[in-house]
Amino acid sequence: MSTRTSWADLAANSAAENTTAGSSANNASVGTTSAAPARSTYVPPHLRNRVPSSDPPAPAYSGPASSNDRQGYGGPASSNDRQGYGGSRWGPPRNDYRSGYGVGGVGGRTGGWGNRSGGWDRGREREVNPFGDDDDTEQAFSEQENTEIDLGEALNQNIRRCKYVKPTPVQRHAIPISLAGRDLMACAQTGSGKTAAFCFPIISGIMKMQGQSAQRPLRGARTVYPLALILSPTRELSMQIHEEARKFSYQTGVKVVVAYGGAPLNQQLRELERGVDILVATPGRLVDLLERARVSLQMVKYLALDEADRMLDMGFEPQIRKIVEQNDMPLPGARQTMLFSATFPKEIQRLASDFLFNYIFLAVGRVGSSTDLIVQRVEFVHESDKRSHLMDLLHAQRANGVQGKQALTLVFVETKKGADSLEHWLYVNGFPSTSIHGDRTQQEREQALRSFRSGNTPILVATDVAARGLDIPHVAHVVNFDLPNDIDDYVHRIGRTGRAGKTGLATAFFNEGNASLARSLADLMQESNQEVPACCSLVMLFALLMEGGTVVLEEADLVAVTFEGTLHSVGAVQIIIVEQTAAVDMGLLADMEDMVQG
Numbered sequence: 322m323s324t325r326t327s328w329a330d331l332a333a334n335s336a337a338e339n340t341t342a343g344s345s346a347n348n349a350s351v352g353t354t355s356a357a358p359a360r361s362t363y364v365p366p367h368l369r370n371r372v373p374s375s376d377p378p379a380p381a382y383s384g385p386a387s388s389n390d391r392q393g394y395g396g397p398a399s400s401n402d403r404q405g406y407g408g409s410r411w412g413p414p415r416n417d418y419r420s421g422y423g424v425g426g427v428g429g430r431t432g433g434w435g436n437r438s439g440g441w442d443r444g445r446e447r448e449v450n451p452f453g454d455d456d457d458t459e460q461a462f463s464e465q466e467n468t469e470i471d472l473g474e475a476l477n478q479n480i481r482r483c484k485y486v487k488p489t490p491v492q493r494h495a496i497p498i499s500l501a502g503r504d505l506m507a508c509a510q511t512g513s514g515k516t517a518a519f520c521f522p523i524i525s526g527i528m529k530m531q532g533q534s535a536q537r538p539l540r541g542a543r544t545v546y547p548l549a550l551i552l553s554p555t556r557e558l559s560m561q562i563h564e565e566a567r568k569f570s571y572q573t574g575v576k577v578v579v580a581y582g583g584a585p586l587n588q589q590l591r592e593l594e595r596g597v598d599i600l601v602a603t604p605g606r607l608v609d610l611l612e613r614a615r616v617s618l619q620m621v622k623y624l625a626l627d628e629a630d631r632m633l634d635m636g637f638e639p640q641i642r643k644i645v646e647q648n649d650m651p652l653p654g655a656r657q658t659m660l661f662s663a664t665f666p667k668e669i670q671r672l673a674s675d676f677l678f679n680y681i682f683l684a685v686g687r688v689g690s691s692t693d694l695i696v697q698r699v700e701f702v703h704e705s706d707k708r709s710h711l712m713d714l715l716h717a718q719r720a721n722g723v724q725g726k727q728a729l730t731l732v733f734v735e736t737k738k739g740a741d742s743l744e745h746w747l748y749v750n751g752f753p754s755t756s757i758h759g760d761r762t763q764q765e766r767e768q769a770l771r772s773f774r775s776g777n778t779p780i781l782v783a784t785d786v787a788a789r790g791l792d793i794p795h796v797a798h799v800v801n802f803d804l805p806n807d808i809d810d811y812v813h814r815i816g817r818t819g820r821a822g823k824t825g826l827a828t829a830f831f832n833e834g835n836a837s838l839a840r841s842l843a844d845l846m847q848e849s850n851q852e853v854p855a856c857c858s859l860v861m862l863f864a865l866l867m868e869g870g871t872v873v874l875e876e877a878d879l880v881a882v883t884f885e886g887t888l889h890s891v892g893a894v895q896i897i898i899v900e901q902t903a904a905v906d907m908g909l910l911a912d913m914e915d916m917v918q919g
């Protein structure tokens with residue numbers, strides 16, 4: 322037996338605390354603030370405006386301490402990796418979250434269900450090894466044969482093949498909740514391992530169901546009946562989740578299929594006909610498959626919505642409701658539902674209350690916060706100077722040896738045209754680049770991602786289509802050439818770097834056009850211990866002033882402007898001078914004055 326503390330013990334401790342904290346509330350709320358500084362009690366957006374319960378609020382609590390663990394997990398070591406191996410391991414879960422709910426046979430501490438016997442492991446022999454490590458895997462893990470079996474032997478083996486030594490905080494809490502059969506809304510920072518957090522319980526639950534020889538209806542020969550559905554907003558993210566889920570379910574007998582738009586339907590239909598347990602899909606393509614009666618959701622026991630808020634942003638709500646509410650999907654309570662994202666704006670409340678049953682809300686850190694593994698820089702750059710400024714950055718990177726196959730740069734722009742023209746301009750100027758946006762064919766999009774991932778074109782110019790979920794190793798720098806209007810979009814964009822415990826850099830080009838983002842950007846940066854730049858504060862100030870009236874600034878404000886002790890009037894707007902508490906670029910200030918006067 323392993324002598325180390327098992328992951329199950331950590332999970333069980335957390336579970337015990339959380340169950341106590343939230344047991345009498347309708348929806349238990351679990352907050353983990355292991356990485357965040359002490360703050361006043363945070364109320365998640367979906368729980369605001371509720372009639373307060375007579376029960377005491379669920380206290381935030383710290384996850385199990387680990388001194389050298391920024392995110393609480395150890396991934397493969399690398400030069401810019403701040404985390405080490407060791408500590409807790411994957412071990413058997415316990416059932417402290419079960420209170421009054423269970424999807425038939427899903428939850429429960431079970432032994433021996435990961436064995437490979439039985440008639441459900443169809444096609445396993447033919448399965449292509451997604452790890453490409455046929456030669457050494459068995460040997461590499463033979464010394465760990467005695468590791469406790471929890472999620473199932475085959476799944477545990479795959480976790481080791483992925484080199485996941487211990488669970489991340491979101492995994493440590495979300496997996497036992499899901500294994501216990503509870504619905505879950507989980508919010509954790511970008512790059513913190515949410516994909517595995519929803520995939521592991523699904524795969525493990527399906528393995529168990531297969532072991533119990535669940536029967537699927539034999540209706541139309543061409544209709545397939547997945548047991549789990551994972552919805553995601555973009556095609557590329559669906560492909561990535563599919564790849565991950567395939568790795569996790571290698572040799573478990575669980576079959577994962579992906580269906581997304583822009584790719585030939587026939588090929589996807591053929592894949593489906595070969596059998597599907599977990600269907601990963603984008604909403605549009607799935608509606609098409611449902612209308613053609615090629616997929617039935619009647620047997621779905623697990624529904625996961627990844628980046629649920631983005632799906633709403635993209636206008637997918639009607640399709641999602643059609644899928645979840647107007648087809649043959651089992652009702653909430655008869656299925657297990659999970660919503661995952663790094664951000665959860667208010668709009669998601671309606672969806673959550675309609676889709677989830679007696680759920681637990683799990684927040685790792687503050688909802689919508691960015692990880693402090695990302696160094697954030699904001700630079701004041703006029704619209705007309707952006708290209709030359711980008712060029713300067715790229716030249717500097719090259720000079721510092723940061724450019725090349727091992728360091729990728731992702732540049733976000735606002736429009737598809739803007740992406741094309743910037744890509745072309747970079748190319749002409751000697752920087753191999755490619756682009757991804759909604760006007761490119763699916764083939765071109767996939768090719769662009771491949772070329773970026775491989776380092777052939779180490780610069781990718783992208784619209785928001787690449788902002789969510791994409792997990793590309795070696796993205797060292799995210800440049801917000803055009804900043805988004807919404808702070809949540811910013812959080813997801815910069816989250817393409819600083820993943821899995823590695824550090825990253827994010828640079829934003831900021832100017833007067835971004836005034837509406839200034840306050841939330843400053844707040845976010847301050848929260849993640851970043852230096853809030855004067856330009857951000859100043860633009861914010863001027864934006865307020867331009868709305869009319871006088872703004873009285875106090876020391877506590879982020880903004881600190883001094884005009885050498887004099888009172889300035891700019892048009893009808895008054896600026897009241899306060900103590901200088903931050904360095905201010907006077908040239909910038911002059912620009913600002915021009916701006917306000919103009």
Ligand SMILES: Nc1ncnc2c1ncn2[C@@H]1O[C@H](COP(=O)(O)OP(=O)(O)OP(=O)(O)O)[C@@H](O)[C@H]1O
Nearest residue numbers: 396485487488489511512513514515516790792821
């Ligand atoms: N327990 C673990 N140990 C080591 N690495 C892990 C662990 N869990 C996940 N990872 C790795 O961390 C990276 C980020 O995981 P993932 O893509 O699931 O993040 P995410 O939270 O979904 O991010 P986003 O919010 O951007 O979608 C992946 O490369 C994944 O393989």
